[in-house]
Structures are given as C-alpha cells and as structure tokens.
Amino acid sequence: MKDSRIRILMIDDDEDDFFLVNTLLQDVNGNGYIIDWAPTYDRAIEAIGQKEHELYLVDYRLGRYTGLDILRHFQQIGYEAPVIMLTGKGDYAIDNEAMMAGASDYLVKGEITGPELERAIRYGIMEFRHLRTIAENERKYFGIFEKSHDLIVLADCNMNIIEVNPIAVRKMKYSRDEFLQMNLKDLFVQEAEAIQFVQDICGDDAIVQKEFSFKNKDGQKLEVLVNANKLDEQLGTFLCVAEDITEKKREELDKRQQEKFVISGRIARVIAHEVRNPLTNILLAVGQFKQEDAAGNDDRQLYLDIIERNCTRINQLVTELLQSTRMMELHLQEYHVNTLVKNALALAEDRIRLNDIRLHEFYTEENTTVQADDEKMNIALLNILINAVEAMKPGEGMLTVTTSAENDKACIRIRDNGTGIPEENKSRLFDPFFTSKTKGTGLGLTSTQNIIINHKGTINVESAPGEGTLFTITLPRA
Known part of the structure; x- marks a missing residue:
C-alpha cells in the first residue's frame, strides 16, 4: 500500500534544529509527515536530484553556502517545488531576497510554534499545487492558441486587437506588431x-x-466562419475564433457551377433537337417556295428573305449554345502559364491600346506549366480580357494580370477597375444567354467556363459595383 504521508527534506547543518523541527511536527500531526535530513550542501544537492520530496525546509546558513544557493540550484536544474527558508533571526533583507529567489515562505526558528510550522507547510504545498495547476492550464491553452489551425483574435469592445495567434499572422499577412496597432474593423471587407x-x-x-x-494585407478576400465569446465583462474583452472556409466555399461553388454546366448542356441538346427539326423544315419550304415563285414581283420575296434570315440566325444561336455547353475535344500540350497569358494579351493588344488602358503584368518566376489547348485557352482568356476592357472608361482603365503558383495549381488573375458587377448578376454570370450588354449573345463567359472546366480547372469572380472585377482561374500544374 502506498504511503500517503507527505515527505519533507530538511536541509540544515545543525542536528539539534532538525530534531526540534521534527518534534514540533510530530506533536501537531504525527502521522502526516516524513522528514528526511540533509546535513550538508552536497547531500542536499544529491537528495534534490532524486525529486522525492513535496516540500523543502532550508536553513539560510549552510557552512560556506547559504539557502539562496539551494534556491538557485532549483532554478538551474529547472525543478519546481515549494521551499520554506529557515533562519536564526529575522532579517527583512534576507526575507525579501529569499522570496525573490523563489521561496514560498520565510520563518524564524526561535519564534515558530508547531501549529504555525505545520500550517506554513500545508499552505506552501497547497499553493504550489494550485499554481502548478494554473501553469499547466496556461500551457495547455497557450498550446491550443499557438497551434490552432483557425484564426484566433483577442480584442476589446473598442475594436482594438490585443493578441493574435500565428495562423492569423500567416493567413492575414500582417505581422503581430502590425496587428496590435490595428482596429478589428480593418479585417472585415x-x-x-x-x-x-x-x-x-x-x-x-x-x-x-x-x-x-475578411480581407488580408494583400486585399485578398477570406470567407470565415466565426465563433466568438466575451471573456471579461469588466475589461470588455472577447475571443474571436475564425475558421477559414474560403477553399470550402470555392469548392462548393465549383461543384454548383459544374452541375449547372451539365444541366445547361442537357437543356441545350433538348433545344437543339426540338428547335432544329422544325427550323430545317421551314428553311427547306422557304427555299422551295422561292424557287417556284421566282417570277413574283410583289412583297412576298421580302418576307421570305426575312423568314430565311431569322431562321438561319436561330440555327446559329443553337449551334453556339451547343458548342458552349458540350464537352469538347482538347489538343493538349505543355505550356508555361505565362505563355498562355501573353498569347491572349497579344490578341487583345489593339483593344487595350485603342481604349488607352494601363496594363500591369506580374508573372510568376517559377516553372509553372500546365497541360492546355492553346487555341481554346486563347478564346477563354480573350473573352475575359475583352469584357474587362469594355467595363472600363477609356483613358481611366487599369488592367492587372497576375500569374502565380499555389501548391499544385497554376493561378491566373485578371483584375479591372471598371463598373463592377451587381450581386444579383454574379450568380448568373456564366449562364447561357445572360448578358448586360445591349449587343451580344451572352455565350462568351459560358464558353469560357466550359473551356476551363474541360481543362479540369476552376473560374471564380469577385466583384462589387464601382469596385471593379477580379476573375481567378486555376489550372492543375503539369
């Protein structure tokens, strides 16, 4: 059966003092303590190294050493335990120095009674256990704070940021010192x-x-799922834990876009079948009627031309719809992502120059190659570049094109400072025949999305009225 008594080590070069202290404790609580004795500094160091005692009673004078040397030894070996310093007479300077060195209490030998000594020992052990529990909790919660994969921000009700964890520093791209000078509202879009x-x-x-x-230092938007709780009512502090769900939301959007693309393709095929058959019959009948009535001089020829022309136009629209929503055959080759962008910009160069658009190009220096159909990618990128040019005022436009390597993806970002897209239109941007232009079929971005999806990539748009538009295309690296 394990001995439940508390083991104490008394470090004192006077055997009489050891006997007296032992007797005092035995009189108060004879079965509660076991007191071991270390009469020299060396014996004390050896016993401390065993770490078998819950409390240490240390005489201030130990020959050429002092009790302060014992306390310094505790610090040197990183060993924490409650220590009560004993001395022959009261001395405020020694008392203060002992407490500063880590002693939990300071007692004068000739003045202590058994109950006082026992209470000092009991309180010293209880306080040490309490402080150790607090320290362990602090280490545990500090570990969670430091190693969490979520952004953690401690702030007050004046929106002042008090502390942030390392992942917040990395995700938001501000240094910790920059964070501590910021207001919480600076993080929100x-x-x-x-x-x-x-x-x-x-x-x-x-x-x-x-x-x-949220938006980071570079202006990139992060979608976050926030849990927040007030920590201190008087100080008005609260803890905000934000999970970065940007990638999750992007994946959900990509999935919805792919599903919508598949549905659009089905609808297009139904339309093609149901519309083309009667159109073909109408065109054949018109052609036959025109041949039989070639000598007519009235307005019938004019009306027949109108019918034929519009039937042909409907047929072209059906063809374009099919092409923009069907899986296509790609002729893939390996290209550097910078090359794809430069090729598309070369095709848009005249429009950019005619509208006096300032062009800023930032290309990755990494060897970032992708498997792509050059001709199809030209169509996809050119559609976005032309839309960007048309959205900006001539002479005031700024077009920024950036390429980068992000993990296993190649990224192309095309940003303009044009009129922007209303929120209600963003979800319909890639829908067939949706357009805000007075002229146009509304199939350009549908075709662009089709090309990117066929390349196993993704396309996303960020925009707001008056703030311009950012298209982000990601493609798998070769």
Missing part, C-alpha cells in the same frame, strides 16, 4: 459587418458559427 459584430458580441449574445468576409 464590410465595415458595417464589423460594427454589427462588435455590437452583438459586446451585448449579451455570443456569436456562434456566423459567416463573414
């Missing part, structure tokens, strides 16, 4: 969202799994 967020959290309500849009 919409300032109104930030103000409402703080009003909610600094009221009585916690925020549980609410989505917001």
Whole structure:
C-alpha cells in the first residue's frame, strides 16, 4: 500500500534544529509527515536530484553556502517545488531576497510554534499545487492558441486587437506588431459587418458559427466562419475564433457551377433537337417556295428573305449554345502559364491600346506549366480580357494580370477597375444567354467556363459595383 504521508527534506547543518523541527511536527500531526535530513550542501544537492520530496525546509546558513544557493540550484536544474527558508533571526533583507529567489515562505526558528510550522507547510504545498495547476492550464491553452489551425483574435469592445495567434499572422499577412496597432474593423471587407459584430458580441449574445468576409494585407478576400465569446465583462474583452472556409466555399461553388454546366448542356441538346427539326423544315419550304415563285414581283420575296434570315440566325444561336455547353475535344500540350497569358494579351493588344488602358503584368518566376489547348485557352482568356476592357472608361482603365503558383495549381488573375458587377448578376454570370450588354449573345463567359472546366480547372469572380472585377482561374500544374 502506498504511503500517503507527505515527505519533507530538511536541509540544515545543525542536528539539534532538525530534531526540534521534527518534534514540533510530530506533536501537531504525527502521522502526516516524513522528514528526511540533509546535513550538508552536497547531500542536499544529491537528495534534490532524486525529486522525492513535496516540500523543502532550508536553513539560510549552510557552512560556506547559504539557502539562496539551494534556491538557485532549483532554478538551474529547472525543478519546481515549494521551499520554506529557515533562519536564526529575522532579517527583512534576507526575507525579501529569499522570496525573490523563489521561496514560498520565510520563518524564524526561535519564534515558530508547531501549529504555525505545520500550517506554513500545508499552505506552501497547497499553493504550489494550485499554481502548478494554473501553469499547466496556461500551457495547455497557450498550446491550443499557438497551434490552432483557425484564426484566433483577442480584442476589446473598442475594436482594438490585443493578441493574435500565428495562423492569423500567416493567413492575414500582417505581422503581430502590425496587428496590435490595428482596429478589428480593418479585417472585415464590410465595415458595417464589423460594427454589427462588435455590437452583438459586446451585448449579451455570443456569436456562434456566423459567416463573414475578411480581407488580408494583400486585399485578398477570406470567407470565415466565426465563433466568438466575451471573456471579461469588466475589461470588455472577447475571443474571436475564425475558421477559414474560403477553399470550402470555392469548392462548393465549383461543384454548383459544374452541375449547372451539365444541366445547361442537357437543356441545350433538348433545344437543339426540338428547335432544329422544325427550323430545317421551314428553311427547306422557304427555299422551295422561292424557287417556284421566282417570277413574283410583289412583297412576298421580302418576307421570305426575312423568314430565311431569322431562321438561319436561330440555327446559329443553337449551334453556339451547343458548342458552349458540350464537352469538347482538347489538343493538349505543355505550356508555361505565362505563355498562355501573353498569347491572349497579344490578341487583345489593339483593344487595350485603342481604349488607352494601363496594363500591369506580374508573372510568376517559377516553372509553372500546365497541360492546355492553346487555341481554346486563347478564346477563354480573350473573352475575359475583352469584357474587362469594355467595363472600363477609356483613358481611366487599369488592367492587372497576375500569374502565380499555389501548391499544385497554376493561378491566373485578371483584375479591372471598371463598373463592377451587381450581386444579383454574379450568380448568373456564366449562364447561357445572360448578358448586360445591349449587343451580344451572352455565350462568351459560358464558353469560357466550359473551356476551363474541360481543362479540369476552376473560374471564380469577385466583384462589387464601382469596385471593379477580379476573375481567378486555376489550372492543375503539369
């Protein structure tokens, strides 16, 4: 059976003092303690190394050493334990120095009674256990804070940022010192969202799994799922834990786009079948009628031409719809992503120059190659570049084209400072025949999306009225 008594080591070169202290404790609680004795500094160091005692009673004077040397040894070996310093007479300077060196208490030998000594030992052990529990909890929570994969921000109700974890530094691309000079609203894309967020959290309500849009130092948007709770009512501090769901939302959007693309293809094939058959019959009948009535001089010839012309136009639209929504045969070769972009820009060069658009190009220096059909990718990129040019005012436009390598993806970003796209139109942007232009079929971006999907890539758009538009294309690296 394990001995439940508390083991104490008394370090003192006077055997009489050891006897007296032992007697005092035995009189108060004879079965509660086992006291071992170390009469020299060397014996004490050896016993401390065993780490078998819960508390240490240390005499201030130990020959050429002092009790402070014992305390310094504890610090040197990184061993934490409660230490009570004993001395022959009270000395404030020694008392203060001992406490600064880590002693939990300081007692004068000739003045202590058994109950006082026992209480000092009991309180010393209890306080040490309590502090160790606190320290362990701090280490545990600090580990969670430091190693969490989520962004963690500690802030107050004035929106001042107090602390951030390393993942927040990495994701948001601000240094910790920059963060501590910032206001919480600087992280939100919409300032109104930030103000409402703080009003909610600094009221009585916690925020549980609410989505917001953050922006990092480079202006890139992060979609985050936030959980927040107030920590201290008096200080008005709260903890905000934000899970980055940007990639998850992008994957969901890509999946929806692919599903919509498949559905559009089915609809297009149905339309082609149901519309082309009667169109063909009408065109054949018109042609036959024109041959039989070639000598007519009235307005019938004019009406027949109108019918024929519009039937042909409908037929062309059906053909374009089919081409923009069907899986296509690609002639793949390996190209550097920079080459694909430069080829498309060369085709758009006249439009860019005629509209006096400033062009900024930033190309990756990595060897980032993709498997692509050069001709099809020219069509896809040119559609986006032309849309960007047309969205900007001549002489005021700025077109920024960037390529980068991100893990196993090659990224192409095309940004303009044009009129932007209303929120209600963004979800329909790639739909067949959807267009905000007075002229156009609305199949350009549908075709672009088809080409990117056939290359096993993704295309996403970020835009707001008056803030321009950003198209992001990702392609798998070769």
